[in-house]
Amino acid sequence: MADRAALLERLRMLRGIGRAFTDFRGHTRPLSDESLCGLLGAFGHDANDTDSLARDIEFLEARDWIRVLPPVTVLPSGARVPFTVLVPLLPSIRWWIELEDGAVLEGEIDPAELPRVEDRHLRGLWYRRLALDVPALPPGYHDLRLSKTDGSALGSTRLVITPGGCHVPQAIREGARVWGPALQLYTLRSARNWGIGDFTDLAGFATASAALGADVLGLNPLHALFPAEPELCGPYSPSSRYFLNVIYIDPEAIPEFFASDAAQRLVATPEFQARLAALRDTSWVDYPGVTACKLEVLRQVYRDFVLQADRERRQEFLLFKNKHGHLLETYSLFHALQDHFVAAGTMGGWPAWPAAYHDPEGLAAAAFASAEADEVEFHAWLQWIAAGQLEAAADAAREAGMRLGLYFDLAVGPNAGGAETWGHSDLYAHGATIGAPPDPLALQGQDWGIPPFDPDTLREQAYAPFTRLLRANMVRDGVLRIDHVMMLFRLWWVPQGASSAQGGYIHYRLDELMGLVALESTRQRCLVIGEDLGTVPPEVRDAMAAAGVFSYRVLPFEREADGHFRRPADYPRAALVALATHDLPPLASFWSGSDIDLRERLGLFPEPDQASEERGARETTRARLMEALRREGIEPAGDPPLAELQRYLGASPSAVLMLQPEDWLEMESPVNVPGTHLEYPNWRRKLVADWPEFMTRDTVRRLAAGIDRGREPEEV
Structure with missing residues (x-):
């Protein structure tokens, strides 16, 4: 049986729950196990069921690797867009961006020539995260899609390009x-x-x-x-x-x-x-x-x-x-x-x-x-x-x-x-x-x-x-x-x-x-x-x-x-x-x-x-x-x-x-x-x-x- 404490700790990290914090007096306050279980419960996890915890961890760890693009990507103009593909790599991938004003940009890339960010082995398969260079885009809400050369879809993301900072009068x-x-x-x-x-x-x-x-x-x-x-x-x-x-x-x-x-x-x-x-x-x-x-x-x-x-x-x-x-x-x-x-x-x-x-x-x-x-x-x-x-x-x-x-x-x-x-x-x-x-x-x-x-x-x-x-x-x-x-x-x-x-x-x-x-x-x-x-x-x-x-x-x-x-x-x-x-x-x-x-x-x-x-x-x-x-x-x-x-x-x-x-x-x-x-x-x-x-x-x-x-x- 999986170690419950280890499962809780892994799920804590995946859910972004802080292990400790510094209070207003400057003292470090650790998170109690009781509080951790309560917070995981707020996310819908059953802290007393180790099999359920293990399944939840597997899902959360795999989700962002088995899909090519996340639902949203927020970046400054000129930054590379990360995406994930299976290994061995496709010989070519087409990208397509519809800008907020309706204009369309598109191109084709060879994944083997892109910078590698990270590799991950999941469920017997290897996944590779790559970084895609896209043209400099104006700040706004755009849509990026990736497809195979035959047109079949790989994935899409709402691509949000942010400005240098907030407005100052x-x-x-x-x-x-x-x-x-x-x-x-x-x-x-x-x-x-x-x-x-x-x-x-x-x-x-x-x-x-x-x-x-x-x-x-x-x-x-x-x-x-x-x-x-x-x-x-x-x-x-x-x-x-x-x-x-x-x-x-x-x-x-x-x-x-x-x-x-x-x-x-x-x-x-x-x-x-x-x-x-x-x-x-x-x-x-x-x-x-x-x-x-x-x-x-x-x-x-x-x-x-x-x-x-x-x-x-x-x-x-x-x-x-x-x-x-x-x-x-x-x-x-x-x-x-x-x-x-x-x-x-x-x-x-x-x-x-x-x-x-x-x-x-x-x-x-x-x-x-x-x-x-x-x-x-x-x-x-x-x-x-x-x-x-x-x-x-x-x-x-x-x-x-x-x-x-x-x-x-x-x-x-x-x-x-x-x-x-x-x-x-x-x-x-x-x-x-x-x-x-x-x-x-x-x-x-x-x-x-x-x-x-x-x-x-x-x-x-x-x-x-x-x-x-x-x-x-x-x-x-x-x-x-x-x-x-x-x-x-x-x-x-x-x-x-x-x-x-x-x-x-x-x-x-x-x-x-x-x-x-x-x-x-x-x-x-x-x-x-x-x-x-x-x-x-x-x-x-x-x-x-x-x-x-x-x-x-x-x-x-x-x-x-x-x-x-x-x-x-x-x-x-x-x-x-x-x-x-x-x-x-x-x-x-x-x-x-x-x-x-x-x-x-x-x-x-x-x-x-x-x-x-x-x-x-x-x-x-x-x-x-x-x-x-x-x-x-x-x-x-x-x-x-x-x-x-x-x-x-x-x-x-x-x-x-x-x-x-x-x-x-x-x-x-x-x-x-x-x-x-x-x-x-x-x-x-x-x-x-x-x-x-x-x-x-x-x-x-x-x-x-x-x-x-x-x-x-x-x-x-």
Whole structure:
């Protein structure tokens, strides 16, 4: 009988499971056998069946040798394409490349004259991997086929030629150092919105920010959530990352609203206005209340669109549906089904539905789509409206003078019960969730509850889902932040039933994924920022630098080996710098230590003395920050010294500086407490003032003026 330990070790290597990792304290943490078995189980392997393990290993080892070409080949222009053939070699092989623009290149080669990469003996046969020289090709998606001279096919691959790096806007290339606010859109208050920041607020806030000198406006993920279950409001656990959160729609900005007497009468009633006033007045977003109001009106506006819309508007909607095709159809069908099942009392998304509905292409789903075609169409219409209003906000930012415009945020994964996993169930490892090992933000580790891409299946599909995801989130001439950019290299998988600390790292093809990011970035003229906080392997930072992906540097973590804060001059040029993030407390809370009190009340310190230790460490941190300011000739005056810290970071050569409106408003309540779910109302806290009022305050104007003076273009 084969040695089980040896089989597990071989399968671990084939699946890219890390044997150990270095934690945030610099300690090496080995992967336990229990965790390894759990992670292999997430790939569908039975760790207790040695015969099954042996068969799985044989298949994985043979697969990439017995086929001539892999499903996808991602290379820079001019690189040789590896392919595999049987020995003895054919006397001649024909190659044929169809370029993305339809042009065709072809030729004939003698395999014996090609460079040999490697030989392998499998199942009594010898295979040889060779390197094929192909003509220099433009960046893009091409198709390479190999055949015998008689025309019979040998194999094919999607040949992705990558550019030298990501797009960097001209202003940044010319030395500009820009700044802007980092906004959680739902936190915006205004006298006209319906209890949550919306796309009309976004356009106005962008214009007001540009008037203060901002060139970029950062946003939380705007991905589609769950209108039928509005309490599922976490922007980093979306239903679908391909589409938008319709709660941000401004119903009164839809052209058909003005033609709908019924909708206008409904909104004008004293009862409805009282509901809106109550929603605006709360300190926390009332997601069920906001969703109920908006959907009630949006359904009426949709009915009037169906009955009364002019030909031009109908044609625009049809073009939108054609553009997004099957992806939009599946998304819309999912949400129509979710409405149906939630109304019947079934919560939790598609895994809780009857099994007949688990297949989007199955008979049950098809019958529902036919019977409830209008409901399905309604959800597609909502996406069209949302996309149009977001595009108008992006246009407003540009028209106001922002050189970078809107900055979108791509979440690391979708909710396990949402439209994205329903439509592409085979693409995800459902036996594990994504999280993070213990770190300073969450000493118990984190389990985000979202399923990871199966790296093998993703590659077998030639990375098409990943490419579509980039296209859906890269705004042209804008900025994309990739949350947890380490996902391009490795993800912390937590096996089902295990704690986050019992997870392990699964590796992905960093070179290929980074090449796709660069290709889509250049096509959309979109600056890419990788959120590289936490434990960052050197391979990731090296790949980011090579591909032109900007780093994400946050002041509290930018320390030298002795614990002192890094000087502004030592920050990298290709970086975004910030005082904090949505996972950190606002500056006022950080300075007072009230965030430590909150975490203690929530039971987030595993050991009894850790809160006291944290308070002592915070006192040292504050002292070192004051020391860092004075070292740069900045005398701290504020308590906390917000203006001085903004000036400190603003003096760095880093191209982008992001600031939080919460700090301008001296707020202490965090928007999110990592490591909590129901213990704290994450993603609900609003700003404490209406944005049209506080954006014109003298204090905010002075803060902005100070930033602008410190971020003038420098010579490069």
